[in-house]
Amino acid sequence: MNLDAVDEAVTSSVFFARLQELTHKLADPLLNWGFRYSTWWYLFGLKCCAIEMMSFFAARFDAERLGTFFSSTPRRADLMFVTGPVTKKMAPRLKLLYEQMPCPKYVIAIGECAICGGPWFESYSVIQGVDKIVPVDMYVPGCPPRPEQFIESLQKLHKDIKEKGLRR
């Protein structure tokens, strides 16, 4: 039996197309809801903003109550906080870590250094903004930003995912 022919019959069939449509209609909101409230972020800090990141998930601000938690490996993470200046030496490693994250994946640039270089603007070894290396979804200004801003950025990401759906 020719498998290609079966494949073609299935994909061209109106019944299967409808079934696929229905499945998406039913499953997508559930998937969206599930993903939204379990965005695990990758635990790696580049510089001083990482101190605020520690405060963000520690007892006082308690990020876990928002359904987020840190992952020690990029392979289980959905979200990446870039918390500091990315040097030319670090850039290939950051890209490698980003590529190891499974889709859908989101990146939030935290602090002036990750946005545009900050104090190292026009420096010889710091990249002028992490968006030159990986696509960035949100910029959080501050030097460093308060943990409340981390929470707000996460809530905005939740809202974004709710309205626009998961990235495919």
Next chain:
Amino acid sequence: MMEEFQKTLQEKFKIAESIVVRNELRVKLVREELLPLCKFLSENSFDHLSCITGIDFIEYIQVVYHLFSYEKKFWVVLKVDLQKDNPHVPTVCPVWPVADWLERETYDLMGIVFDGHPDLRRILLPESWKGYPLRKDYVDENEIQWGEVL
């Protein structure tokens, strides 16, 4: 005590200039005198090599050593002038092992070559970096080396 030590140094070694400022004894000397002087200082309780710095004075390059003695409670600052186009200075690694990384850093950012250093590689910048970024006439032409991580 510092003046006495200054006199001892002046008698034993060929020293171009020396001056006492607060608790610092600043000594300017030629390259050939550096290693014997360092050995002498090491034997006389100067056991803490705090910092090695390179300074670009455009016409020449200077290398500066900050030494502290916990026994004598004062600093000795050694300054050696080097040629701009080919700065060479003997290593002080055999005297103070901490000089290993300090000299690597100075080599990395200022391009001063320490003769006889056991492992003179770049320490902060990538291996493939061109030029020495803390020199005044440095022009950056370095791109990200994507292949390096693999």
